[in-house]
Amino acid sequence: MRIDVVTIFPGYLAPLREALLGRAVGTGLLDIAVHDLRDWTHDVHQAVDDAPYGGGPGMVMRPHVWGEALDDVLAADPRPARLVVPTPAGRPFTQAAAHAYAAQERLVFACGRYEGIDQRVVDHYAASMPVDEISIGDYVLVGGEVAVLVVVEAVARLLPGVLGNPRSAAEDSFSDGLLEGPAYTRPEVWRGHAVPEVLRSGNHGAIARWRRDRALERTAERRPDLIAALPPDALDEADRAL
Numbered sequence: 001m002r003i004d005v006v007t008i009f010p011g012y013l014a015p016l017r018e019a020l021l022g023r024a025v026g027t028g029l030l031d032i033a034v035h036d037l038r039d040w041t042h043d044v045h046q047a048v049d050d051a052p053y054g055g056g057p058g059m060v061m062r063p064h065v066w067g068e069a070l071d072d073v074l075a076a077d078p079r080p081a082r083l084v085v086p087t088p089a090g091r092p093f094t095q096a097a098a099h100a101y102a103a104q105e106r107l108v109f110a111c112g113r114y115e116g117i118d119q120r121v122v123d124h125y126a127a128s129m130p131v132d133e134i135s136i137g138d139y140v141l142v143g144g145e146v147a148v149l150v151v152v153e154a155v156a157r158l159l160p161g162v163l164g165n166p167r168s169a170a171e172d173s174f175s176d177g178l179l180e181g182p183a184y185t186r187p188e189v190w191r192g193h194a195v196p197e198v199l200r201s202g203n204h205g206a207i208a209r210w211r212r213d214r215a216l217e218r219t220a221e222r223r224p225d226l227i228a229a230l231p232p233d234a235l236d237e238a239d240r241a242l
């Protein structure tokens with residue numbers, strides 16, 4: 001997979017070269033290119049924003065700079081791309097979206113700043129390619145860069161070969177529509193808190209049942225919306241007896 005990120009703060013994306021993502025780049029599983037939007041300005045001030053039509057606070061990012069940048073970035077690789085624009089006004093980014101993105105050959109991220117990018121940029125590219133305006137949560141960041149880090153990590157870990165144990169992704173929170181339950185490791189007792197005995201029993205059926213029950217309890221308590229969204233056949237008789 002190739003990932004391009006266009007931003008006025010390339011340094012914000014440095015973590016993409018670290019740890020798991022850095023190894024994925026090093027092994028060729030992931031190809032990441034970060035571009036400075038200001039490279040496509042032509043004025044001495046390298047201006048990328050201007051006052052909003054209709055008035056209001058803040059500045060809006062200028063369409064012609066973005067258009068020149070995205071034209072060049074998209075033309076740099078023949079693989080079909082999806083343009084992703086993080087914004088608080090976007091559709092929620094979910095684990096399902098992460099899986100969908102992991103199946104893409106190429107993702108191009110446009111990082112807005114200020115009051116965002118002139119809407120005509122999204123409208124223009126949406127006429128010729130898939131474009132998603134996505135949100136990583138109901139809060140407002142200073143720009144799209146941090147959201148890109150979140151999305152890229154959520155997507156990259158799903159790529160075959162990136163995680164050491166592929167079962168990790170298969171048993172993630174949300175993989176079965178539920179939150180993951182609690183996890184424990186040694187020692188058996190820590191500051192008077194003992195590991196649940198069933199996890200030390202070696203009884204794999206009982207362990208699986210216990211884990212499912214804890215996941216159902218946690219999800220019902222913290223995210224009842226996920227329980228409500230489960231397909232009718234998702235809960236078996238033992239689940240319903242909980």
Ligand SMILES: NC(=O)c1ccno1
Pocket residue numbers: 086087088134135136137138139140141142143144147
């Ligand atoms: N909530 C978000 O995804 C976001 C992106 C930029 N600012 O906020």
